[in-house]
Amino acid sequence: MTAHKGIALLAETELFRGLGADKIATLLTICAEVRFRRNQIIMEEGARGGAIYIIIDGTVEVAKSLILEEPGGEDNRANKVFTKLTAEEHPVFGEIALLEESERTATIRAITDCVFYEIKKDDLLRLAEADKELGYLIMWNLARIVSSRLRKADEDVIKLTTALSIVLKEA
């Protein structure tokens, strides 16, 4: 991809919203273009993560466990929830790695051949340390992304508790 197209693409992402073209050009220097074939796993729930990904081309499936599995139990598709992410809005995933030394919260699988920008956590934090304005805007965007997911999860908790209370009353 040309630098010009790369900058335009990064400017459209939620994570880099509000950054000027010069800052985005700097970010582009730490982006590696990586390709995954259909059916390849990009990241696995429970694994340690050290990079974030931006979809340039293709579609991925996000699978999150919904039911506590017995340890050593079989992987059961019925116990997971699946959502699809397409390149259209260039979604970012894996970004929780910027915040915590924690495990991946979902499994991401390519369901078409895919192209991503991969940004290593350490590279991004080094840039943020060196340019605090860039760091401020990225962290603010990141906090907003996580906050909107929290709102969605809180709504899910309310719906599930409501469903559970109805079922228990009828039992």
Next chain:
Amino acid sequence: MTAHKGIALLAETELFRGLGADKIATLLTICAEVRFRRNQIIMEEGARGGAIYIIIDGTVEVAKSLILEEPGGEDNRANKVFTKLTAEEHPVFGEIALLEESERTATIRAITDCVFYEIKKDDLLRLAEADKELGYLIMWNLARIVSSRLRKADEDVIKLTTALSIVLKEA
């Protein structure tokens, strides 16, 4: 409270972790010491919020709706989950207001006489804009706070779905 004590207190909060004494002294200039009597509501779920609070002294109760209420229905304590926050670790609340023009996600009530630092959203964002290093650190801390809440909410979703699937199997 003396400035010295105020700075020591703010330095202990999760939101201002990693900030130097000079930055905290600047933050202290936008903190207003406010008092609430036992049983007073500090913020109400669903209302618009424009300030964050740090507990200096006392205990509050955080009430979150767990069941979808019928519109105009009675306020029912059985449909809420309650947690307590004490001054011990100087927890911050209302901080989602820094990220979104959104409604308060919980009702906070003083269950003893309480003292708080109140920081207006606009004042804090003005400081962050003027000092990007301060802004970067606060937004990073904030993203981490929200991220750890998201992890907790995701765990709750898994537990509730598991419970619901067990109840539905037995029904």
